[in-house]
Amino acid sequence: MxxxxxxxxxxxxxxxxxxxxxxxxxxxxxxxxxxxxxxxDTAKRIKCTGNLRQLSLAWLNYCNAHNEWLPVYDSALWGIGSWWSTSKAWPEIMQAELSTAVYKSTWGAYIIRKNSYLSCPSFPKTADMGTFNPDYGMNRFGIGGNTVNGAPIYKKMTNVKLPTQLVGFGDSYIAWAPTLGSYTIEGSGAHFRHSNKANLLFCDGHVELKDRYFFNPPWGWWNKAPWGNP
Structure with a gap:
């Protein structure tokens, strides 16, 4: 017992x-x-920063190869055919400079390679073979080819007056398909995927993490940094 x-x-x-x-x-x-x-999350943000710096180099290479002319965000802005049939978005326009990040499929479409530097590690992916949309968008109203009124703006990199203040690219998404990224040829905006902040690439090549307050400039924002012509 x-x-x-x-x-x-x-x-x-x-x-x-x-x-x-x-x-x-x-x-x-x-x-x-x-x-x-x-x-x-910090490691992913650092990787995203590196991605944007690589994009900055590709962007600069494009300008150097085209006598300082900036790539437009969508060639349809300049009257090159209709958008649906023949226009090109900036990843296709810059395809040579973006190198392996963008490739042409067997059926003629330009595809963003999965896990390339156009793919943010903090953005969830649903596609297995890549996507039409990078995770970064171009500042359409600042350096991408037109103002909100449709008038052309910067044509050359040398026209940028305040490159340290003007946004070139940044974390973005398509409003109707937020898991896809953004071509910035549709209604889209900044995506705050890094602890409620977004990584932004400025025209001088530096990258900053900004919160939502940064995206609320005073009236007349299309004529001022960070978006418009400062």
Whole structure:
């Protein structure tokens, strides 16, 4: 009886110890997981920053190869056919400079290569083979070819007056298909996917993380930095 009782007591004690250990593990996990998630988010943001810097180099190479002329965000703005049939969005216009990030499919469409530097690691993907849409959009009203009134603006990089203040590209998305990214040829906007902030590439090549307040400039924003002609 004593032996059986002693064994039972020992078994109960062991279970209590196990429960305490499990409770400690759960507590430590609860304390550490947010820090680990924050570290992962930081790593993704840093990778996104690197992506935009690579995009900046491709953009600069395009300008150098075209006598400082800026690529438009959509060739239809300049009357090159109808949008649906023959117009080109900026990833296709800059395809030579974007190198392996964009490729032409066997059926003629230009595809953004998955996990390329046009693909933000903080943006969830649903396509297995790539997408028509990069995760970064061009500043249509500042350097992309027209103002909100349809008038052409910057034509050459040398026309940019305040490159440290004017946005060139940034985290974006398509409003009606937020998991796809953005060509910036449809109604789209900034995507705050880095802890409620967006990475922005400015015309001088530097990248900054900005919150939503940055996107609320005073009246007449199309004529001022960060969007319009400063």
């Amino acid at each position: 004593r032996s059986k009782s002693g064994q039972t007591s020992k078994y109960v004690f062991t279970m209590v110890e196990l429960m305490i250990v499990i409770a400690i593990i759960v507590l430590l996990a609860a304390l550490l997981l947010p820090s680990l998630q924050k570290a992962r």
